[in-house]
Amino acid sequence: MLVGEIPGPVLALADLAAGRARPGSLRWMWGDALFLWSLTELDAFLGEDRYLPLIQAWCGRFGPGPAQIQPRVDQSDTCAPGLVTWALYRRTKDPGALALTRRVVDYLVREPRLVGEAVNHLGHSPEGRFYPRSIWVDSLMMFGVLAASYGAGSGDRNLLGFAARQPAFYASLLQDEATGLFRHAWWAGRREAYPRKPLFWARGNAWVVAALPRILDCLGDGHPEAPAILRVLERVAAALLSRQRPDAWWDTLLDSPGRNYREASATALIAAGFLHASRRSWLPPAYAEAGLRAYASLVEALAPPGPAGQAPRLPEVSAPTIPLPLFPRLGYSLVPRRPDLPYGLAGLFMAAIEAARHEGYAPRP
Numbered sequence: 590m591l592v593g594e595i596p597g598p599v600l601a602l603a604d605l606a607a608g609r610a611r612p613g614s615l616r617w618m619w620g621d622a623l624f625l626w627s628l629t630e631l632d633a634f635l636g637e638d639r640y641l642p643l644i645q646a647w648c649g650r651f652g653p654g655p656a657q658i659q660p661r662v663d664q665s666d667t668c669a670p671g672l673v674t675w676a677l678y679r680r681t682k683d684p685g686a687l688a689l690t691r692r693v694v695d696y697l698v699r700e701p702r703l704v705g706e707a708v709n710h711l712g713h714s715p716e717g718r719f720y721p722r723s724i725w726v727d728s729l730m731m732f733g734v735l736a737a738s739y740g741a742g743s744g745d746r747n748l749l750g751f752a753a754r755q756p757a758f759y760a761s762l763l764q765d766e767a768t769g770l771f772r773h774a775w776w777a778g779r780r781e782a783y784p785r786k787p788l789f790w791a792r793g794n795a796w797v798v799a800a801l802p803r804i805l806d807c808l809g810d811g812h813p814e815a816p817a818i819l820r821v822l823e824r825v826a827a828a829l830l831s832r833q834r835p836d837a838w839w840d841t842l843l844d845s846p847g848r849n850y851r852e853a854s855a856t857a858l859i860a861a862g863f864l865h866a867s868r869r870s871w872l873p874p875a876y877a878e879a880g881l882r883a884y885a886s887l888v889e890a891l892a893p894p895g896p897a898g899q900a901p902r903l904p905e906v907s908a909p910t911i912p913l914p915l916f917p918r919l920g921y922s923l924v925p926r927r928p929d930l931p932y933g934l935a936g937l938f939m940a941a942i943e944a945a946r947h948e949g950y951a952p953r954p
Contacts, residue, residue, distance in 0.1 A: 594945060595634075595635075595941045595942070598888060598891045598892065598901040599901075599941045601900070602891060602900075602901045602929075602934070603640075603934070603938060604639075605900055605901070606931075606934055607628060607639075607640050607643050612643065612647040612649075612650055617651060617658070617660040617661065617667060617670050618667060618670070619666040619667070619669040619727075619731055619932070620930065621670075621931050622670040622673050623672070623730075623931065623932045624931035624932065624935050625640075625643070625647060626672040626673045627934065627935035627938040627939055628640035628644060628938070629644060629676040629677065630676075630938065630942055631942065632680075633676075633680070634942045641680070644677055645677065645683070647673070648673065648674055648683070648686050648689065649685070651689055652688065652689065660689065662692050662695075662696045663712045663713050663717075664709075664712035664713075664714040664717060665710045665711075665712065665725065665727065665732050666711075666727070666731055667693075667712075667714070668693045668731050668732035668735060669731045670689070671689070671690050671692075671694070671735045671739070672734065672735050672738075674686040674687070674689040674693075675690045675738060675739055675742070678690060690735075693732070694735075694736075696712075697732055697751070698748070700712055700713070703723075704762070704777060705758050706754060706755070706758065707724045707759065707762075709722045709724070709777075710723055710724055710727070711723075720911075720914075721776045721777070722776070722777040722778065723774045723775055723776045723783070724759065724762065724774065724775050724777075725774045725793075726759065726763055726771045726772070726790075726793040726794070726796055727793065727796050728759070729756060729759060729796055729801070729804075730796040730799060733755050733756070733800055733804055734752075736748050736749070736752035737749060737752035737753070737803065737804040737806075740752055740807065741807040749807065750814075752804055752807070753814035753818070756797075756800075756801055756804065756814075756817070756821050756822075757814065757817040760821040762775040763775055763782055764821065764824065764825065765782075765787065765789070767787075768787070768789065768828050769824035769827060769828035770794055770825060770843060770844075771789065771793055771797055771825060772784065772788075772789065772793075773788075773790050773912040774912045784912060784917035784918075786917070786918075787844060788842060788917055788918055788921065789844060789845075790841070790842065790912075791839045791840060791841050791842065791843055791855035791856075791859075792854055792855040792858065792907065794825055794828075794829060794843070794855070795829075795839075795854070795855040795856075795858035795862070795936070796858065797822075798822070798858065798859050798862030798863065798866075799862040799936070799939065800862075801818055801822045801862070802822070802862055802865040802866045802869060802871065805819070805869070806869070819871060822871060823872070826862070826876060828843075829843075829859055830875070830876060830879055832844065833879055833882075833883070834851060836886055837856075837879070837882040838851040838852070838856045838883065838887075839851065839852065839856050839859060840852065841855065841907050841921055841922070841924070842921050842922060845918070845922075848918075849922055850905070850922075850926065851905060852905060852906070852926070853887060853904065853906045853926075853936075853937075854907065854930070854932055854933035855936075856887060856936075857884070857887055857937045857939070857940045858936040858940075859880070860879075860880040860881075860883040860884045860887070860936075860940040860944075861940040861942075861943050862880075863876040863877060863879055863880035863883075864876075864880040864881070864884070864940065864943035864944060864947050865943050867880070867947070868946055868947055877947055880940070880944070880947075881944060884941070884944045887903070887937060887940065890903070890904055891903060902929050903928055903934055903937055904926070904928045905926045906926060906927060906928065906929070906932075907924045907925070907926050908924050908925050908927060908930065909924075
């Protein structure tokens with residue numbers, strides 16, 4: 590890999606994934622949204638419009654017009670598309686993208702609070718009728734980053750303050766005192782973190798490590814909530830660093846020997862967060878070293894077995910995961926792995942950008 594460049598297999602995979610994607614098949618939902626958002630990040634880093642047509646075509650499907658789809662914004666997972674629409678608006682000043690972003694912001698402002706300032710993860714969605722009212726660690730990425738970015742970029746100080754207070758509050762309910770790792774959820778009915786046993790989902794902790802540096806970026810110097818966010822970040826990062834596998838990946842369940850497996854999306858997101866936080870001097874250089882080792886191992890895994898010249902793919906990404914009310918361990922360890930799941934690709938592309946920045950590449954304006 591040349592200094593400061595994104596390696597060819599990663600860009601080739603981004604091009605392949607974008608080429609396979611059809612705007613009509615990409616949903617207004619967290620997985621597809623994070624994939625598209627990571628493509629906006631790649632475009633911004635490269636100073637290109639490589640993926641802009643796909644993103645514009647996807648965004649154009651949604652809105653109030655007779656040929657458009659009214660997006661469902663009713664839970665944390667349907668807030669994540671706001672990251673795409675906000676990035677698109679900032680790049681193109683498309684009023685439709687801004688209107689869609691404001692639909693998400695309106696949800697964040699108006700949705701009833703479940704506990705403190707936190708909303709029910711499943712909101713008022715149909716799915717929420719079948720699961721206990723709860724907050725999930727995923728929300729720090731699904732709406733926390735957007736709230737911080739929109740609040741800072743639009744001058745909405747109330748929304749920025751809301752975003753700034755979320756990490757410490759989530760940590761007060763979900764971060765394990767003994768280990769520093771996050772549980773997956775907190776159930777309002779029982780007023781306790783779940784799973785109750787010490788089961789720590791790697792991708793959930795990875796959402797935290799990837800999201801908090803981005804929220805800190807938006808707060809600027811001297812924000813009163815920044816020290817609390819840094820304490821949360823330092824604790825969870827230290828716990829993750831001590832649990833990195835010899836091959837530089839992380840297992841899907843941390844501290845759980847036995848039925849387990851290494852997992853690509855968590856590894857990529859942790860690498861991105863470690864590199865980002867180290868670049869900003871929020872974490873010491875040892876975290877950048879761990880992130881670079883993880884990223885290098887992921888890039889090596891992109892080459893599929895078989896004849897040379899085959900298309901790269903990202904293996905070992907666990908499917909969407911929820912904290913099961915019964916048999917929670919099985920709810921993690923039996924989740925199947927598949928290649929090129931969209932949020933896994935998003936984590937890889939985020940890590941690629943941070944690795945290139947670490948090597949000293951200066952992106953074009």
